[in-house]
Amino acid sequence: MKKIALILLLILSMPLFAATQLYQFENPEQQRQFDMLLKEFRCVTCPNQNIGDSMAPVATAMREEIYRRLQHGESPAVIRDYLLTQYGDYVSYKPIVKKQTWGLWLGPVIILLFGLVFWLRVVHRGKVK
Amino acid sequence: MNLLFLRQQRSRFIPVILFAIILWMLYQGLAEKHPRMDKAKGKPFPEFTLFEIRKNQWVNLQDIKGKPQIIHVWASWCGVCLKEHQEWIAIKEKWHFPIVGVIYRDDPNQVLHFLNKKDDPYDYLLNDASGKLGLDLGLTGTPETYILDANGVIQYHHLGALDVRTFENQLLPYLQQKLVEQGDRK
Numbered sequence: 001m002k003k004i005a006l007i008l009l010l011i012l013s014m015p016l017f018a019a020t021q022l023y024q025f026e027n028p029e030q031q032r033q034f035d036m037l038l039k040e041f042r043c044v045t046c047p048n049q050n051i052g053d054s055m056a057p058v059a060t061a062m063r064e065e066i067y068r069r070l071q072h073g074e075s076p077a078v079i080r081d082y083l084l085t086q087y088g089d090y091v092s093y094k095p096i097v098k099k100q101t102w103g104l105w106l107g108p109v110i111i112l113l114f115g116l117v118f119w120l121r122v123v124h125r126g127k128v129k
Numbered sequence: 130m131n132l133l134f135l136r137q138q139r140s141r142f143i144p145v146i147l148f149a150i151i152l153w154m155l156y157q158g159l160a161e162k163h164p165r166m167d168k169a170k171g172k173p174f175p176e177f178t179l180f181e182i183r184k185n186q187w188v189n190l191q192d193i194k195g196k197p198q199i200i201h202v203w204a205s206w207c208g209v210c211l212k213e214h215q216e217w218i219a220i221k222e223k224w225h226f227p228i229v230g231v232i233y234r235d236d237p238n239q240v241l242h243f244l245n246k247k248d249d250p251y252d253y254l255l256n257d258a259s260g261k262l263g264l265d266l267g268l269t270g271t272p273e274t275y276i277l278d279a280n281g282v283i284q285y286h287h288l289g290a291l292d293v294r295t296f297e298n299q300l301l302p303y304l305q306q307k308l309v310e311q312g313d314r315k
Contacts, residue, residue, distance in 0.1 A: 044269040057204070057234045058268060061260030086267040103154055114147050 023067050033076050037066050041083060042091050050093065169286035174200070174277050175265035179255035182237040188255055190281055197284075197307040199228045199300070200275040201251075201291075202263065204235045205243045207271045213290040214247055220296050221250035226304060229253040233271050234260045276300055278307060 025031040038052030045056035051063055062083065069079045080092075089095040097105050178189040201217065203210035221228060230251035232240050237256055244254075257263055266275075269288065276285035285300060 056270070057206075057260065058263065058270060061234060061264055064259065065261065065264055083264075086264055087269075088267075103157075107154060111147065111151070114143065118144065 026071075030070050034067060034070055037076055037079060038063060040080070040093055042093060044087060044091060169267065169275070169283050172283050174275065174281045174283055175262060177255075177257075177262045177265070179231070179257055179262065182232070182241065182254050182256050188253060193229055193253065194277075194279065194281045196227075196279050197304055198277045199226055199304075200231060200277060201228055201272065202231045202233050202257070202266070202268060202274070203272040204233045205239045206235060207233075209290050210272045211243070213272055213292070214243075216290070216292045216296070217250045218248050219293050220291075223293070224301065224304075227252040229255065231255045231257050231262065233257050233263055233268070274300075276303060 023031075023034065025034065035052070039050050041051045041062065043049045043051050043054035043056050043059040043062075045058050046054045049059070051059040051066075054060075066079055069082075070076075083091060084096075089101060095101045095104060174190060176190050178187055180186075181188045203213075205211065217228065220226070228251050230253065232254065234257065240254070244251075260268075266273075272290060274285075274287040274291050275283050278284050284303060287295070287299070291300075
């Protein structure tokens with residue numbers, strides 16, 4: 001069972017491995033930054049994939065652009081800013097916490113709190129009965 | 130129903146209010162236009178220098194500024210673009226507006242082969258080989274169409290295939306108005 005799980009894990013990680021294999025990096029830190037950025041951004045053609053997994057032309061162009069900018073010494077923050085400026089918050093799997101994304105970040109917490117309060121009241125009512 | 134009753138029963142309304150909030154959030158996220166579509170209008174078209182594959186020369190934004198332009202981003206590997214091509218032939222034949230074609234991460238030979246077979250409506254055919262112009266535009270795929278004013282500012286942006294009817298209803302009024310203002314028509 002463990003062997004099957006390991007094989008499956010290797011197969012599922014192959015797309016990202018294939019993407020990064022095409023690029024040569026000056027140092028491990030640059031590769032780490034590249035991998036991090038690929039996982040952070042959504043493919044705008046196939047939104048359920050990140051740009052590391054997607055073979056869509058726009059995702060490929062994004063990967064190449066990220067690689068080119070890292071080679072030119074740009075920081076991940078600058079590259080991130082560039083992509084967010086062109087595509088907006090929706091392209092990032094980690095949108096910045098700001099007024100426009102409060103609903104996204106706080107929504108689940110608020111709903112959870114409501115659910116908890118509601119459940120406690122139901123339990124309390126049940127005990128009273 | 131009086132206020133006292135409402136006060137006593139207020140906890141029953143909490144799930145309803147919560148459900149209404151969730152529905153509103155879903156509406157905000159799903160029913161509204163793609164946020165990027167609204168971002169394009171009013172922005173200057175990105176500077177570019179791309180190779181014109183038929184004239185074998187470099188063309189930049191300054192070369193096409195000065196009058197309203199239609200810029201159509203497409204690719205020969207894109208099935209929707211190939212299907213849409215006849216619409217652009219018809220648009221060109223009917224209204225004769227100059228059309229700047231930008232081929233996106235494509236093989237120029239394949240593009241020329243296609244255009245030789247299916248007619249060529251483009252006044253310029255620029256090669257965005259690396260896709261950099263596409264990134265600067267925030268392109269999500271092909272085809273996409275932009276209308277620029279004489280100053281190179283995006284006035285209209287269409288995602289996906291365009292047909293003659295949509296062109297006539299949505300793009301043509303703007304183009305005709307601008308051309309009347311300029312007192313110029315090709």
